[in-house]
Amino acid sequence: MKAESSTLTPFTKRVLTIINQIPIGHVMAYGQVAAAAGNPRAARQVARILHSMSDKYQLPWHRVLNKTGKISLRGEAATRQRRLLEQEGIVINEQNQVKMAAYQYIPKENAFDLGEYI
DNA sequence: GGCATGACTCCCA
DNA sequence: CTGGGAGCCATGC
Structure with missing residues (x-):
């Protein structure tokens, strides 16, 4: 489905x-x-996009962490994201941190040119 | 067009 | 480990 993609910028x-x-x-x-x-x-723009789009699109927003592998959200939101990650088999320690080396996904360079997902 | 914003990242103490 | 400061930059008002 790409009905609403026309209102979004190419970067988004x-x-x-x-x-x-x-x-x-991952x-x-x-x-x-x-x-x-x-x-x-x-x-920061990626974070902003997630914040504004996660409720309108079915995004796996919980699979995006900061570079240290830590959850950047706070309070309830952090707990929610943590649970979602654990449901996928990802292990998180008491500091809401995962092993990036173990779970990080490396996309192919030109993968985003397709635009088939939006 | 200008200015404030932030689910980031880097650097140093 | 924690904390503060500066840089970055697309987005929205």
């Missing part, structure tokens, strides 16, 4: 596409998603 669409391609049981860092979308320094 690439970000959404990439996030949708993260396999179950995660990506905000900066990594941004880099895959073409702008390695737009990590």
